[in-house]
Amino acid sequence: MLKSFFEPAKNVPIVKECDVLVVGGGIAGVSAAIAASRNGARVILLEREYGLGGLATLGLITIYLPIDDGEGHQIIHGIGEELLWLSIKYGAEKNDPSVWRTNSAKEERIVKRFLTQFNPHLFSIEIEKLLISLGVEIIYGTVVCDCAMNNEENRIEAVFVENKSGRSAITASSFIDATGDADIAKYAGENTYINPRLNALASWYYYFSKGEVMLRMFGLVDTPNENKEKSNTIHDNYASDLICDKRYTGVDGLELSEMVIRSHEAMITDILDHREVDKTFVPVTISQIPLVRATRRIVGLYTMSDTEKDVFMEDSIGTIPDWRNRGPRYELPFRLLHGSKVKNLLAAGRDISVTEDMWEITRVIPPCAATGEAAGTAAAITDDFSTIDILELQKKLVAQGVILHLCDMDLT
Numbered sequence: 108m109l110k111s112f113f114e115p116a117k118n119v120p121i122v123k124e125c126d127v128l129v130v131g132g133g134i135a136g137v138s139a140a141i142a143a144s145r146n147g148a149r150v151i152l153l154e155r156e157y158g159l160g161g162l163a164t165l166g167l168i169t170i171y172l173p174i175d176d177g178e179g180h181q182i183i184h185g186i187g188e189e190l191l192w193l194s195i196k197y198g199a200e201k202n203d204p205s206v207w208r209t210n211s212a213k214e215e216r217i218v219k220r221f222l223t224q225f226n227p228h229l230f231s232i233e234i235e236k237l238l239i240s241l242g243v244e245i246i247y248g249t250v251v252c253d254c255a256m257n258n259e260e261n262r263i264e265a266v267f268v269e270n271k272s273g274r275s276a277i278t279a280s281s282f283i284d285a286t287g288d289a290d291i292a293k294y295a296g297e298n299t300y301i302n303p304r305l306n307a308l309a310s311w312y313y314y315f316s317k318g319e320v321m322l323r324m325f326g327l328v329d330t331p332n333e334n335k336e337k338s339n340t341i342h343d344n345y346a347s348d349l350i351c352d353k354r355y356t357g358v359d360g361l362e363l364s365e366m367v368i369r370s371h372e373a374m375i376t377d378i379l380d381h382r383e384v385d386k387t388f389v390p391v392t393i394s395q396i397p398l399v400r401a402t403r404r405i406v407g408l409y410t411m412s413d414t415e416k417d418v419f420m421e422d423s424i425g426t427i428p429d430w431r432n433r434g435p436r437y438e439l440p441f442r443l444l445h446g447s448k449v450k451n452l453l454a455a456g457r458d459i460s461v462t463e464d465m466w467e468i469t470r471v472i473p474p475c476a477a478t479g480e481a482a483g484t485a486a487a488i489t490d491d492f493s494t495i496d497i498l499e500l501q502k503k504l505v506a507q508g509v510i511l512h513l514c515d516m517d518l519t
Contacts, residue, residue: 119267121276125151125244127486128266128279130251133161134472135456136285137234138186138479139486143283144241146487146503151277152238153268156396157247159234161287163472164227165395167311169200169322174473175221177433179213180518182426185509187476193233194225200322224322246270251286254294262451262490263295281486282452285479288358289403289458297446298406304463305354309398310370313391314378320391325377326370326398357402366397401470407460409442413468422497423511424481424504427474431467436513439474441497444482451490455482480509 127143129136132154140152162168171191174183181188195203201224206215238245249270254263265278284291289299309326351373355366374393381388413429420440429435443459446452454460456475461468468474484503489495501511510516 119274119276121265121278122272123151123244123246123275123277125149125277125279127151127281127283127483128153128277129283129285129483130266130291131161131285131287131456132156132159132245133285133287133456133475134163134190135287135458135475135479135482136161136283137238138190138476139283139285139455139483140238140243141186141241142480142483142507143487144238144243144483145507146484148281148483148487150241150243150483151279152243152245153249153251153277154245154247155250158231158395159238159245160227160231162396162398164231164234166398167227167313167322167392167394168398168472169225169227169230170472171195171223171225172430172471172473173220173222173428175207175216176428176436176518177217177220178518179216180516181207181221182428182436182510182516183473183477185425185477185504185507186480187425187473188508190234190476191221191223191473193237194230195223196233197226197229200224200226251291251294254291256295261449263291263449266291266294280451280490281492283455283479283482283486284405284452284458285455285482287399287402287457289405289454292405292446292449292452292454292458293403295449295452297449297452299403300406301356301358301403302401302463302466304401306357306366306399306402307354308351308366308370308373310374310394311398312374312378312393314381314388315391316381316385316388318387323377325374355399357397357399363397363399366399370394370398401457401463401466404458404466405446405454405460407443407454408445408447409440410460410462411437411440411443411465412462413464417513419512419514422501424485424500425477425509425511426513426516427469427477429468430471430473436518437468438512439469439478439481441481441485441495441500444478444485445492450493453482453485453492455479477509480504480507 126148255265420438423438
């Protein structure tokens with residue numbers, strides 16, 4: 108029978124303080140840190156692993172999905188575009204989007220979508236270099252395990268963290284939850300929601316075969332869409348077969364360990380099956396983190412649906428396409444990033460307030476960069492998001508190259 112122990116209270120030292128604390132070093136988190144720093148904030152970025160980029164790099168989901176609408180129009184700008192070019196600074200592994208760098212004809216842009224495949228290791232290091240050049244302090248190997256709250260003012264005062272140095276606290280004026288699992292929101296008492304669709308097993312890996320290194324997209328990570336076009340080169344090796352029937356919430360520690368072990372078991376079988384017919388087939392590198400798609404998110408001031416195509420949002424913080432289909436376009440309102448309880452907390456990336464179907468659209472790299480940029484910019488403006496001047500935020504985003512409204516684009 109499991110027992111419990113009483114842990115005595117103790118004083119926890121404050122080891123760091125900053126203006127903006129970003130928790131999570133995936134694409135949403137690094138975008139938030141970039142934006143906040145460029146807008147004059149002192150920024151600390153906490154990352155559980157020892158590398159940046161999250162699923163994009165450590166998970167080997169190395170496809171920078173489209174930042175265009177499939178009809179020849181670029182929809183995502185700002186940091187979302189900047190990181191795409193940074194990811195292929197030393198050349199694309201696949202799908203070079205060079206036609207978008209020049210004034211190519213619309214017909215060419217329709218055929219060659221604005222997407223790419225990048226090297227995860229080079230991209231991760233380039234992100235790190237960029238953040239350091241901006242003065243962002245990166246603290247690796249660190250997890251947040253609770254929040255110190257000022258309940259009278261509905262604010263987070265500090266987060267409690269644990270790493271090799273033990274338990275300590277970090278204070279900040281504003282906090283950005285880019286954990287992918289809304290961990291900070293949960294600790295702070297903000298309203299959260301767990302995805303009922305759960306997560307299937309997957310274990311992407313790189314392999315060497317017949318003189319080439321290639322990406323094996325093994326297992327279900329991206330939900331298949333009945334309208335997905337086979338000609339758009341997003342997933343030439345798309346793997347949609349289930350490794351097993353069991354699905355996982357992604358927010359339970361023991362469950363995640365089981366998930367990783369079972370995905371490894373399936374992956375080694377897949378490797379050995381390939382070696383039966385190709386003796387040159389050997390794995391080069393494997394995913395280092397669980398490949399979960401959607402776990403827990405905040406319940407924001409507004410929850411957006413995928414049915415809201417082309418809807419004008421007065422408080423828009425940027426536009427995104429539906430990477431799975433040609434045509435749909437969305438404006439993302441600031442209300443998705445902010446809950447109703449905690450004044451100095453914003454969500455970014457997978458943590459924002461959207462329906463299950465919209466989650467499939469917003470959880471991938473380009474929208475994560477867009478919401479991260481908006482959150483970081485907002486956090487540099489104020490530490491009370493319930494009273495933020497939306498027009499000031501939008502003005503700054505526009506100055507950073509973001510397009511806020513679809514009506515501001517030439518979509519002819």
